[in-house]
Amino acid sequence: MERLPKRQRHQQLSRLVEENPFMTDRELTRLLKVSIQTIRLDRMELGIPELRERLKLMAERSYDAVRSLPLHEVIGDIVDLQLDKSGISLFEIREEHVFSRTGIARGHHVFAQANSLAVAVINDEIALTAAADIRFVRQVKLGEKCIAKAYVRSGGRSKAKVEVFTYVGEEMVFQGHFIIYRSAGEQVIEGGDERADRN
Amino acid sequence: MERLPKRQRHQQLSRLVEENPFMTDRELTRLLKVSIQTIRLDRMELGIPELRERLKLMAERSYDAVRSLPLHEVIGDIVDLQLDKSGISLFEIREEHVFSRTGIARGHHVFAQANSLAVAVINDEIALTAAADIRFVRQVKLGEKCIAKAYVRSGGRSKAKVEVFTYVGEEMVFQGHFIIYRSAGEQVIEGGDERADRN
DNA sequence: TACTGGATTAGTACCAGGTGATAGTAGCAG
DNA sequence: CTGCTACTATCACCTGGTACTAATCCAGTA
Incomplete structure (x- = not known):
């Protein structure tokens, strides 16, 4: 069994999600050539939240940023x-x-x-x-x-x-x-x- | 029948969603005291997208902002x-x-x-x-x-x-x-x- | 009076994009 | 053979909806 692929995959997965947080697990399966379950296990291990949570987090951050913009003046x-x-x-x-x-x-x-x-x-x-x-x-x-x-x-x-x-x-x-x-x-x-x- | 409530409700709904884009239809029913179907019809009429679409839009906007941040360097x-x-x-x-x-x-x-x-x-x-x-x-x-x-x-x-x-x-x-x-x-x-x- | 029609509510089927649990398989190591 | 890790498969379930159909209320009107 190839031990490396897992760590490599984890790195790739982290990178992919960081680059494009809008990717679903299904899209990731296509890129990483593993089953959707593996993707989900990987996300678990890496502590990467699901798509919707990621989008929500981004939305919250930008919402906070907008609200604190008056300080920018x-x-x-x-x-x-x-x-x-x-x-x-x-x-x-x-x-x-x-x-x-x-x-x-x-x-x-x-x-x-x-x-x-x-x-x-x-x-x-x-x-x-x-x-x-x-x-x-x-x-x-x-x-x-x-x-x-x-x-x-x-x-x-x-x-x-x-x-x-x-x-x-x-x-x-x-x-x-x-x-x-x-x-x-x-x-x-x-x-x-x-x-x-x-x- | 009270004709006003509908327009008033539409205004309130727009305002509520603008103020807090993170609200689900269910939360809106509690605030506006109408059924969830009415909320959804109202959103339709007002062209307000569903929660997830709203968050996705916000995330995309902030993502674009972030991506143009390297320009910030x-x-x-x-x-x-x-x-x-x-x-x-x-x-x-x-x-x-x-x-x-x-x-x-x-x-x-x-x-x-x-x-x-x-x-x-x-x-x-x-x-x-x-x-x-x-x-x-x-x-x-x-x-x-x-x-x-x-x-x-x-x-x-x-x-x-x-x-x-x-x-x-x-x-x-x-x-x-x-x-x-x-x-x-x-x-x-x-x-x-x-x-x-x-x- | 009965009829029409907008507003509202209810209910169902279905969807995406997941979670969580449970089970099965492949391959190697001791 | 057993145990372990990695991976895959399957199923039930969840949220927050869409899309559609149908029922109900209530007012104005012919």
Whole structure:
């Protein structure tokens, strides 16, 4: 008896289901050339739920994702905000923010937190990022909690300078100088990001 | 006979299913106090598919989203790449990238495209953004296609300077100067974003 | 009054895509 | 020969439906 085929089949089965979670057991029998019972035993051993459960799980995950999307409007949770003065936001680096191979956060997420905060701290209907000068001081890794602090340095009528420093614990990981256009300055010609609601 | 209840029931049914797509017909009978046949006739009339079809649809949508996530590793499609010299990427502004109220792209998406490209153009195992100086020249709106062009300006052993210009048609919408750390320079101490695979 | 017709309910047959249990077969090892 | 693992087969049953037929209620109307 070939001992290998079983493990190989298990690997293949896992791979197939991962690649295409919409496959029924019957379709798998055709691909793996074993009986439907074997497929089911294999799924048991591997802890792979039945088609409907898989679809339900996916649906639930995407449903949760959709429901938590409002958080996406402002990246990070704003915990303190003194309009036109300063603000603080928290942002935890999760799976979806890191480069999977190394667990290092992708730069634009760190930037996004700072950018969102810089825009939020400006007391205007519409605020847009015009320019930024940023520095990634050190890597941020999976699971680390980023604390961004923003300070409004000068507030002209049409533009404001905002400095943002992001820390993990005591350590500074990012710093940025943002120039934010505000709607008070009549037409807004330039921009990248808008004001988000404060709630 | 109460004519209203039917229309009311249809409205309620639509609302209930929209709010919680995971409800079975049986659960709906309890809430709407009608027989299961009525629920099914109502679903027919309203064109609401059965539970499993709803879940399958949701799963498919989220699966498509997940499958386009590898694109998430590099934001934008890289259409041309000359390592250590230049690169071009395309990125279309879609619903999920804009501020819903105004249809203006959120800055960090435009930044992310440029950042991804700046990192991709560097010919190294690991490349991380160390610093950036960026300017949002004008707003980018829903549906616009951003063409980012990156040029490597100077390539020291441990860092490289990359300039990125993003256009919509002929018009420049973004420009950025990036300093990218490369792994050749021994330990990588700083960083924001990693190299993504080129495929 | 009886008749018509929409809304509702009831019941049946059938389906996909399974679970769970039980039994049987093939092939080799001790 | 016995025991073990791997695999297959079969059957009953489950959920959440579809598709169809038939009965019932109840109102308006000829």
